Amino acid sequence: MxxxxxxxxxxxxxxxxxxxxxxxxxxxxxxxxxxxxxxxxxxxxxxxxxxxxxxxxxxxxxxxxxxxxxxxxxxxxxxxxxxxxTNSNGAIAQNHSCTFNPLDKLMEVIEENKKLYERLLQSEKEKIAYLEKLIK
CATH class of the missing domain: 1.10.260.40 (lambda repressor-like DNA-binding domains)
Known part of the structure; x- marks a missing residue:
């Protein structure tokens, strides 16, 4: 048309x-x-x-x-x-401009997850100890 x-x-x-x-x-x-x-x-x-x-x-x-x-x-x-x-060579240009290092952010998340898991594990240990105390 x-x-x-x-x-x-x-x-x-x-x-x-x-x-x-x-x-x-x-x-x-x-x-x-x-x-x-x-x-x-x-x-x-x-x-x-x-x-x-x-x-x-x-x-x-x-x-x-x-x-x-x-x-x-x-x-x-x-x-x-x-x-x-495209850049001057005709290749596709990458227009990404991160203001942070993605790997650093990933490591921060991993560390945060590790801390949360440790807190959860500690909480479960305390719960088990309390239940054992109740049984005795």
């Missing part, structure tokens, strides 16, 4: 799909029903007030809907991919 034309309904439909939103969700956000959204997405033009409400529900500007094209969306996502996920 090409959105290079000025068919506002198709553009709304495409943006909604890219935002992983169903017609029912958009209808609920606009206080209408799914059938009204379907009719709107099949309309070539939409009144400005409704366009503003739809844009707000989709989290975009009315201009973004008016100027939307598949090509610009593809370029946008390709640029994000190129800038964030």
């Amino acid at each position: 090409s959105t290079s034309t000025n068919h506002i309904g198709r553009k709304i439909s495409r943006i909604r799909e890219l935002r992983d939103m169903k017609q029912e969700a958009l209808a609920q956000a606009l206080g209408t029903n799914q059938q009204a959204i379907s009719i709107m997405e099949n309309s070539e033009t939409i009144e400005e007030a409704k366009l503003i409400a739809v844009a707000e529900a989709l989290g975009v500007t009315p201009e973004a809907i008016k100027n939307f094209s598949e090509e610009s969306a593809i370029n946008y996502f390709n640029n994000i991919h190129d800038n964030n996920f």
Whole structure:
């Protein structure tokens, strides 16, 4: 489906799909029903007030809907991919920036578990001693 034309309904439909939103969700956000959204997405033009409400529900500007094209969306996502996920050699970049050493955190958890186990073991020993005392 090409959105290079000025068919506002198709553009709304495409943006909604890219935002992983169903017609029912958009209808609920606009206080209408799914059938009204379907009719709107099949309309070539939409009144400005409704366009503003739809844009707000989709989290975009009315201009973004008016100027939307598949090509610009593809370029946008390709640029994000190129800038964030690959380094200058084309290899996938690791964007992890831990502020702590994960192994240190793991050792802390192990030590904490060991202390809890020792406390539990001591508690069980005290319980056994108390029960033995009661039996005698």
